[in-house]
Amino acid sequence: MTELTLTTFAWVPEAPRGHVRDLRVRWALEEAELPYRIATVPRREEGGAYLDRQPFGQVPWLTDGEVSVFESGAILLHLGAYSEALLPSEPPRRAEVTSWLFAALNSVEPAALACALVRFSGDTGGSPGRERIEAYLEGRLGHMERVLAERDWLAGAFSVADIAMADVMRVVERFAGGLDAYPGCRDYIHRATARPAFVKAHGDQMAHFAAADRDREPGSPTVPAT
Amino acid sequence: MTELTLTTFAWVPEAPRGHVRDLRVRWALEEAELPYRIATVPRREEGGAYLDRQPFGQVPWLTDGEVSVFESGAILLHLGAYSEALLPSEPPRRAEVTSWLFAALNSVEPAALACALVRFSGDTGGSPGRERIEAYLEGRLGHMERVLAERDWLAGAFSVADIAMADVMRVVERFAGGLDAYPGCRDYIHRATARPAFVKAHGDQMAHFAAADRDREPGSPTVPAT
Numbered sequence: 001m002t003e004l005t006l007t008t009f010a011w012v013p014e015a016p017r018g019h020v021r022d023l024r025v026r027w028a029l030e031e032a033e034l035p036y037r038i039a040t041v042p043r044r045e046e047g048g049a050y051l052d053r054q055p056f057g058q059v060p061w062l063t064d065g066e067v068s069v070f071e072s073g074a075i076l077l078h079l080g081a082y083s084e085a086l087l088p089s090e091p092p093r094r095a096e097v098t099s100w101l102f103a104a105l106n107s108v109e110p111a112a113l114a115c116a117l118v119r120f121s122g123d124t125g126g127s128p129g130r131e132r133i134e135a136y137l138e139g140r141l142g143h144m145e146r147v148l149a150e151r152d153w154l155a156g157a158f159s160v161a162d163i164a165m166a167d168v169m170r171v172v173e174r175f176a177g178g179l180d181a182y183p184g185c186r187d188y189i190h191r192a193t194a195r196p197a198f199v200k201a202h203g204d205q206m207a208h209f210a211a212a213d214r215d216r217e218p219g220s221p222t223v224p225a226t
Numbered sequence: 227m228t229e230l231t232l233t234t235f236a237w238v239p240e241a242p243r244g245h246v247r248d249l250r251v252r253w254a255l256e257e258a259e260l261p262y263r264i265a266t267v268p269r270r271e272e273g274g275a276y277l278d279r280q281p282f283g284q285v286p287w288l289t290d291g292e293v294s295v296f297e298s299g300a301i302l303l304h305l306g307a308y309s310e311a312l313l314p315s316e317p318p319r320r321a322e323v324t325s326w327l328f329a330a331l332n333s334v335e336p337a338a339l340a341c342a343l344v345r346f347s348g349d350t351g352g353s354p355g356r357e358r359i360e361a362y363l364e365g366r367l368g369h370m371e372r373v374l375a376e377r378d379w380l381a382g383a384f385s386v387a388d389i390a391m392a393d394v395m396r397v398v399e400r401f402a403g404g405l406d407a408y409p410g411c412r413d414y415i416h417r418a419t420a421r422p423a424f425v426k427a428h429g430d431q432m433a434h435f436a437a438a439d440r441d442r443e444p445g446s447p448t449v450p451a452t
Contacts, residue, residue, distance in 0.1 A: 066317075067317050068322075069324065074321070095294065098303060099296045103296070106331040110336030117358050121359075127356070129355045133347075133359075147281050
């Protein structure tokens with residue numbers, strides 16, 4: 001195996017820390033016990049020029065020799081090839097994991113993110129648009145609650161599908177109205193985030209941005225205004 | 227290869243016809259010239275009981291011997307294993323296709339669908355929520371316009387990534403405000419939908435639901451009210 005390099009932002013403000021999507025990749029790398037190094041770019045607002053690597057101006061991306069992968073879902077699948085702990089090779093189980101990975105990213109995360117955006121827009125509620133988006137998320141969470149009432153992990157054993165789905169649920173819990181009505185989803189987050197690989201990955205991301213705070217010169221225009 | 231069976235709804239109303247997601251799978255099957263059969267279920271409103279196969283109450287799913295796959299993205303990847311025309315096996319190109327497949331489904335479709343939901347909610351514009359969602363979609367389309375200005379297909383040659391992305395762009399064109407400001411995206415749809423495999427897949431889906439109209443008994447409670 002060539003050296004795996006995960007690129008993320010050099011610095012972000014407080015709010016998204018713990019939720020920058022390199023977390024999903026760090027988590028997978030820790031679960032699989034794969035060695036890797038972190039590289040950084042400044043955000044585009046601070047002069048970062050990397051649209052040839054990540055065409056939407058986001059992070060992360062992963063390089064593995066001559067292979068470059070962007071989108072957290074694609075990176076999780078790429079790493080899955082290195083570890084049965086991430087992605088089983090037996091076809092029926094592999095298909096189940098892949099199905100649930102896409103479900104996290106195409107059926108649940110879109111509703112979570114839309115709901116978070118509307119809530120943070122200053123829309124204080126009562127608009128038909130906000131109500132429709134909230135109903136969209138509630139529909140998806142209702143199905144997930146039924147599924148998670150009867151299993152610990154989505155596809156038999158822990159896999160990349162759980163990394164994606166648990167991280168999406170964390171977004172709902174923090175930014176999109178919470179999970180008080182969905183105890184099965186809340187318990188699922190607790191199971192997932194108690195894993196040593198998550199604890200390590202999350203701690204590393206928080207430490208990375210905290211170190212970036214300390215490196216910033218006082219008075220620099222890119223220092224946060226706090 | 228075992229027999230591939232694609233399951234979709236027996237009948238849907240007029241509005242979503244041509245956009246039911248079995249289209250993506252039919253399109254891939256036609257591109258790869260793979261034989262398949264169609265199976266159907268009634269929608270849940272009409273008594274369909276299939277949450278064990280598609281946990282969000284949607285279609286499609288695909289069975290391939292003992293393997294069952296749901297989520298259109300996962301099905302496209304599964305079929306990719308049968309055809310270089312869908313998913314190249316060379317690692318750098320494969321990673322590029324996979325990255326763009328997830329980009330279609332996790333970076334562009336979420337914005338398109340949220341925008342369509344808010345527009346169809348009766349939110350007539352001006353709410354902060356609607357404005358935020360529209361800005362979200364415009365951001366993603368702006369990046370896609372830059373990418374598509376300089377290439378015909380997302381990852382070197384036509385692939386499953388284009389099936390997903392072009393179908394997402396069709397949703398924007400029809401349900402989420404159109405693409406008048408994004409001529410590169412509009413041209414991309416035209417290139418994609420001119421392919422014989424798309425024409426066949428789209429025609430087959432429309433014919434499938436038209437035949438279902440004719441099979442419905444007049445006076446049945448499930449016949450549309452028109």
